[in-house]
Amino acid sequence: MKTKITLLGATGSIGSSTLDVIAANPDKYELYAAACGHNVEKMLDIIRNFSPKRVAVYDKDAACRLKDACTLNNLSCDILAGANGVVEIAADQEGGYVVAAIVGAMGLPPVLAAVKRGAVIGLANKEALVMSGKLFFNEVKKYGAKVLPIDSEHSAIFQCLPQSAQENLGSCDLKGCGVDKILLTGSGGPFRTIELEKLQDVTPSMAVNHPVWSMGPKISVDSSTMMNKGLEFIEARYLFNASDDDVKVVVHPQSVVHSMVSYIDGAVLAQLGNPDMKTPIARALAYPQRVVSGVGGLDFCSLKALTFEQPDFKRYPCLALAMQASKLGQGATTALNAANEVAVEAFLNGACRYLDIASLCAQSLDAFGGESPYSLEEIFELDAKVRDYIKAAVARM
Numbered sequence: 518m519k520t521k522i523t524l525l526g527a528t529g530s531i532g533s534s535t536l537d538v539i540a541a542n543p544d545k546y547e548l549y550a551a552a553c554g555h556n557v558e559k560m561l562d563i564i565r566n567f568s569p570k571r572v573a574v575y576d577k578d579a580a581c582r583l584k585d586a587c588t589l590n591n592l593s594c595d596i597l598a599g600a601n602g603v604v605e606i607a608a609d610q611e612g613g614y615v616v617a618a619i620v621g622a623m624g625l626p627p628v629l630a631a632v633k634r635g636a637v638i639g640l641a642n643k644e645a646l647v648m649s650g651k652l653f654f655n656e657v658k659k660y661g662a663k664v665l666p667i668d669s670e671h672s673a674i675f676q677c678l679p680q681s682a683q684e685n686l687g688s689c690d691l692k693g694c695g696v697d698k699i700l701l702t703g704s705g706g707p708f709r710t711i712e713l714e715k716l717q718d719v720t721p722s723m724a725v726n727h728p729v730w731s732m733g734p735k736i737s738v739d740s741s742t743m744m745n746k747g748l749e750f751i752e753a754r755y756l757f758n759a760s761d762d763d764v765k766v767v768v769h770p771q772s773v774v775h776s777m778v779s780y781i782d783g784a785v786l787a788q789l790g791n792p793d794m795k796t797p798i799a800r801a802l803a804y805p806q807r808v809v810s811g812v813g814g815l816d817f818c819s820l821k822a823l824t825f826e827q828p829d830f831k832r833y834p835c836l837a838l839a840m841q842a843s844k845l846g847q848g849a850t851t852a853l854n855a856a857n858e859v860a861v862e863a864f865l866n867g868a869c870r871y872l873d874i875a876s877l878c879a880q881s882l883d884a885f886g887g888e889s890p891y892s893l894e895e896i897f898e899l900d901a902k903v904r905d906y907i908k909a910a911v912a913r914m
């Protein structure tokens with residue numbers, strides 16, 4: 518029997534790669550439902566090519582336009598609208614496996630809905646975990662859901678850990694497995710070698726021009742500031758129940774080694790591969806089996822040098838802020854994530870400068886870093902409060 522898939526964020530970069538993996542394995546997977554924000558044209562194509570039973574569009578006008586387009590093209594599909602529609606799709610018991618690939622905090626409510634129906638979830642939406650960490654995994658345990666990492670580094674770490682750890686995400690015993698360190702690799706983004714003075718003049722088109730990966734705009738900017746690595750540091754802590762000292766960030770510009778696990782006996786296990794998200798997506802969909810992803814293996818004889826270096830915190834203050842937030846706790850990581858989302862959006866819209874991203878994030882920690890949300894409701898309240906605070910700071914710029 519085919520695995521039914523509910524794809525949240527179907528029109529994005531991870532969404533497209535997931536559809537490619539589904540298309541490469543038509544005997545194993547079928548698209549049951551899909552959700553997106555606004556992109557009617559892309560969603561219409563998805564309905565045409567994958568015939569999902571249900572689709573949700575966050576933007577209500579866009580949902581109306583999609584309905585009209587389906588009628589016009591004689592396509593049958595149950596179309597829901599708004600934030601509630603997206604949550605309803607995720608909560609649908611018939612929905613099978615959920616790929617969580619909505620960008621940002623907007624992805625958390627639907628992922629929680631999937632958790633509450635005990636779904637198996639391939640998690641790309643790292644912001645959801647950064648926002649809610651331990652509380653998220655409490656829910657996963659309570660409802661018998663299962664989470665598999667899609668973020669390439671976390672997929673790599675997952676693959677380098679023993680089965681006992683893989684089966685206990687959120688509460689695994691790294692020390693008991695003989696793990697000394699998780700080595701989290703990051704490319705360093707497009708500005709790894711640019712003169713520091715030039716960072717003040719960076720434009721959105723320069724920042725989204727990632728040297729290796731082709732991704733959505735928000736994560737591309739995050740990669741350029743290395744906030745992405747900071748969010749991944751926090752993501753790794755929550756996923757693998759790791760302490761701050763258990764995770765070390767290593768800059769690896771080629772993005773061929775996707776991360777490593779160093780054991781107490783001196784062995785280091787690494788996962789390598791061509792930098793293409795179809796590989797970690799296929800790993801998460803098929804686990805514990807493997808399926809074809811459309812990505813070929815590495816040709817070692819033609820590989821150029823693989824290099825590794827320490828991150829430079831002067832160049833990447835956002836990475837330092839994320840590590841500081843991780844030490845401070847859940848309130849700080851929630852606040853930092855919210856501030857970063859607002860700041861990156863403002864930068865992409867021309868409402869602030871590139872270097873303001875780090876200073877706005879620092880302001881969020883100064884103002885909210887000491888908060889201790891004890892419930893998911895308090896997390897959402899804090900997220901909203903920080904957004905208002907940072908939007909006001911942007912408006913004053």
Ligand SMILES: NC(=O)C1=CN([C@@H]2O[C@H](COP(=O)(O)OP(=O)(O)OC[C@H]3O[C@@H](n4cnc5c(N)ncnc54)[C@H](OP(=O)(O)O)[C@@H]3O)[C@@H](O)[C@H]2O)C=CC1
Nearest residue numbers: 526528529530531553554555556575619620641642732733
């Ligand atoms: N791209 C990558 O290679 C990687 C991405 N990730 C993570 O995966 C997530 C997605 O990234 P990426 O695919 O690059 O992002 P994109 O910007 O390419 O795609 C974002 C997706 O989210 C949808 N979306 C946005 N807001 C809403 C909303 N309110 N309700 C429903 N859907 C919404 C968008 O719909 P629409 O376009 O229709 O508005 C789109 O389908 C992020 O959390 C990112 O950090 C992790 C590792 C690698």
Ligand SMILES: CC(=O)[C@@H](O)[C@H](O)COP(=O)(O)O
Nearest residue numbers: 668669703704705706740745
């Ligand atoms: C592909 C993926 O997982 C991204 O999160 C990637 O890691 C971004 O590149 P950086 O290593 O530059 O952040």
Ligand SMILES: [Mn+2]
Nearest residue numbers: 668669670749
């Ligand atoms: Mn990543």
